[in-house]
Structures are given as structure tokens and as C-alpha cells.
Amino acid sequence: EIVLTQSPATLSLSPGERATLSCRASQSVSSYLAWYQQKPGQAPRLLIYDASNRATGIPARFSGSGSGTDFTLTISSLEPEDFAVYYCQQRRSWPITFGQGTRLEIK
Amino acid sequence: EVQLVESGGGLVQPGGSLRLSCAASGFTFSDNEMNWVRQAPGKGLEWVSHSSRGGNTLHYADSVKGRFTISRDNTKNSLYLQMNSLRAEDTALYYCARSAIASTGTGAFDIWGQGTVVTVSS
Numbered sequence: 001e002i003v004l005t006q007s008p009a010t011l012s013l014s015p016g017e018r019a020t021l022s023c024r025a026s027q028s029v030s031s032y033l034a035w036y037q038q039k040p041g042q043a044p045r046l047l048i049y050d051a052s053n054r055a056t057g058i059p060a061r062f063s064g065s066g067s068g069t070d071f072t073l074t075i076s077s078l079e080p081e082d083f084a085v086y087y088c089q090q091r092r093s094w095p096i097t098f099g100q101g102t103r104l105e106i107k
Numbered sequence: 108e109v110q111l112v113e114s115g116g117g118l119v120q121p122g123g124s125l126r127l128s129c130a131a132s133g134f135t136f137s138d139n140e141m142n143w144v145r146q147a148p149g150k151g152l153e154w155v156s157h158s159s160r161g162g163n164t165l166h167y168a169d170s171v172k173g174r175f176t177i178s179r180d181n182t183k184n185s186l187y188l189q190m191n192s193l194r195a196e197d198t199a200l201y202y203c204a205r206s207a208i209a210s211t212g213t214g215a216f217d218i219w220g221q222g223t224v225v226t227v228s229s
Contacts, residue, residue, distance in 0.1 A: 001169075034215035036152075043202055043222060044144075044152065049215035056217075087152055091212055094166050096142075096154040 002026055002090050004099035012107040019075040021102045023088035028068045032092040035064055035073045038101075039084045047086075048073060080106075109133035109218055111203045116223030123193050127223055129186040129203030137161075137181040140206040140213050143188050145199035146222075155201070156188065157213060171197075193227045200224050 003026040013019055023033065031051040036044040046055040048064035051071060061076040075082055083106050088099040115127040127143070143155040156177040157166040165177055176189040186203055200222040207214030 032212065036216070038152075043219040044216070045219070046207075046215055046217045049207065049217075055215075089152075089154075089215070091209075091215065094157075095168050096157070096166075096213075098152040098154065101151045 001095055002029060002093060002097050004088050004090060004097055006086075006088060006099035006102045008102060009100070010103045010105060012105050013078055014107045015078050015080055017078050019073075019078055019082070019104060021073040021075075021086055021104070023066075023071040023073070023099050025069045025071075025090060029090040029092035031067050032090055033064075033066070033071050034089045034091070035062075036087045036089065037082075037084050038087065044087065075104075078104075111205065111218055111220035113201065113203050113220045113223035116201065116225045118226045118228065119193055120229050121194060121227055123227070124189070124191045125193065125225060127188040127190065127201055127203075127225070129188075129220060131184045131186070131203075131205075134205075134218075136179075136184040139208060141179060141186045142204045142206060142213075142216060143177060143186075144202045144204050144216070144219075145197075145225075146202070147196075147199045150199075153199075157206070158186065190225070193225075195227050198225060198227045 007022045035048040038044045052064045085101045112130045142157045162179045174192045178187045202222045203220040204216040205218040207217040
């Protein structure tokens with residue numbers, strides 16, 4: 001099973017700042033990594049697929065990078081609605097696995 | 108509008124059974140692979156099970172293998188999860204999620220339902 005480790009567990013930033021979230025895989029997942037955003041009481045929403053492709057309707061301030069074992073989700077300038085929990089997920093091999101999440105909170 | 112609506116959750120005793128359903132609309136259901144994902148209270152996301160487009164290739168998390176069965180009826184645009192021998196640790200919000208069409212393997216989960224709550228308790 002591929003283990004995904006996200007860091008930091010919690011990130012405290014202010015609106016307008018840049019957010020950098022990390023996801024590290026226990027073995028290579030090539031580019032088969034996705035990022036999801038989840039707000040309280042809501043289902044997860046796909047942000048980025050295949051490491052760097054924005055999903056439909058996702059603002060350009062969200063970007064993803066990386067390949068192999070190290071990946072980054074960057075939010076260039078935080079909007080109030082961006083404060084949420086973010087998960088990475090790999091689809092390289094079964095079982096599909098998620099990281100434990102990074103909580104992005106308002107400082 | 109592309110939509111997934113789960114139903115069938117509820118309170119069940121340990122050792123009991125429950126069948127979840129997911130009704131799809133707004134897209135050609137048979138074109139997409141489908142998944143169940145769960146989230147225990149206050150915890151992260153856990154993938155549970157996957158079905159290929161025709162329902163002939165299935166995958167399960169080790170935590171549910173042998174107890175849960177995923178199936179689909181493409182004529183009814185519906186996905187199911189039969190859950191047997193339920194345990195307290197199966198208590199969670201269960202989401203139905205669509206895999207995006209991908210050139211290799213199963214795609215990212217691009218559409219999610221709002222979930223149905225399963226509580227296993229005596």
C-alpha cells in the first residue's frame with residue numbers, strides 16, 4: 001500500500017498570503033496524484049488531477065506540481081473561502097490511498 | 108446537472124447488514140468507473156471500494172474485504188454497497204464518487220455525492 005504523508009498538519013495563514021502544502025508518497029506514484037478540498041459539512045471537491053492539472057472551474061490561484069514521490073499544492077493568494085482541509089490522493093496502484101489531510105486555518 | 112445521491116444509511120447493530128445506494132444523474136453512468144469513500148467522524152478520507160464500468164472488475168480496501176460488496180446496475184444508473192458483519196469502526200459518512208475518465212487506470216474522483224451516514228452501535 002502506498003502511504004501518503006501530508007505536511008504540515010495545520011497551516012495558519014492570513015488572506016492574501018501564499019500557501020504551500022506538501023504530499024510525500026512512500027513510493028513513486030508517477031504523476032497519478034490528485035488534490036481535494038473539503039469544507040465543513042461538505043463533500044470533498046477535486047482541485048487538481050494528475051499532479052498539475054486544474055479541474056473544471058477551479059481558480060487559477062490553485063496550482064499543483066511534482067512527480068514521483070514529492071508533490072506540492074500552492075495557493076498563490078489566499079481568499080477567505082480557501083480555508084479548509086486539503087487531501088492528496090494517489091491512483092497509481094490499488095488500494096487507492098489518501099493523505100491524512102492538511103488543515104488550512106485563518107491566522 | 109451531474110449529480111450523485113446516496114441513500115440507505117442508518118443505525119445498525121454490530122454484526123448487522125446495510126445496503127447503500129447511489130443514484131446517478133446528468134451523465135452516462137455506464138461511461139464511468141465508480142467508488143465508495145468513507146469518512147469516520149472527525150477523521151480523514153478512506154477509499155472503500157471501486158467498480159469498473161461494467162461491474163466485472165472490483166477492488167476493495169483490506170478493512171472491508173470479505174464483508175462489503177460493491178455492485179452497479181447500469182440500466183438503473185445506480186451504484187450499491189452491501190455491507191455485512193458491520194463493526195463499530197465502520198461508522199462513517201459514506202460517499203459515492205465518480206472516477207473521471209482517464210487514459211490510464213481509474214481517474215481522479217471528480218464528482219461526489221453528499222454522503223449517507225452509517226452508525227454501527229448497540
